[in-house]
Amino acid sequence: MDPMEIWLRMRMVSHLSTVNAAAIVEKLIALNNVKIASLRACGLSPNQCIQFIHANSKAIYAAMKWLDVSEHKLITLSDPNYPYLL
Numbered sequence: 001m002d003p004m005e006i007w008l009r010m011r012m013v014s015h016l017s018t019v020n021a022a023a024i025v026e027k028l029i030a031l032n033n034v035k036i037a038s039l040r041a042c043g044l045s046p047n048q049c050i051q052f053i054h055a056n057s058k059a060i061y062a063a064m065k066w067l068d069v070s071e072h073k074l075i076t077l078s079d080p081n082y083p084y085l086l
Contacts, residue, residue: 001034007076008063012055013048022077 006028010021024042031038039049066072075082 001028002064003029004067004074005060005064006034007074008060009052009055012059013044013051016044016048018077025076026078 003025006025010016010025013021016024020043024039024044027042028034028038034052036049036053039052040046044052063074067074
């Protein structure tokens with residue numbers, strides 16, 4: 001799964017702090033595996049795993065299409081351009 005899609009899906013998971021979400025995303029990207037077992041191993045609850053796996057596909061598709069435009073960029077917490085004062 002594309003790292004940007006992982007970030008987008010993680011954004012749709014409820015009851016997860018930004019710091020925890022960022023750490024989980026980094027682990028998932030490093031593992032290159034987003035199966036339920038890896039999601040659980042990264043600390044997501046069963047309900048959060050379902051939210052991640054069954055995230056709104058239309059919203060993800062729309063965001064990925066938007067990101068296809070060269071002038072558009074998703075700035076994540078791991079991006080050096082992220083404004084850490086936010």
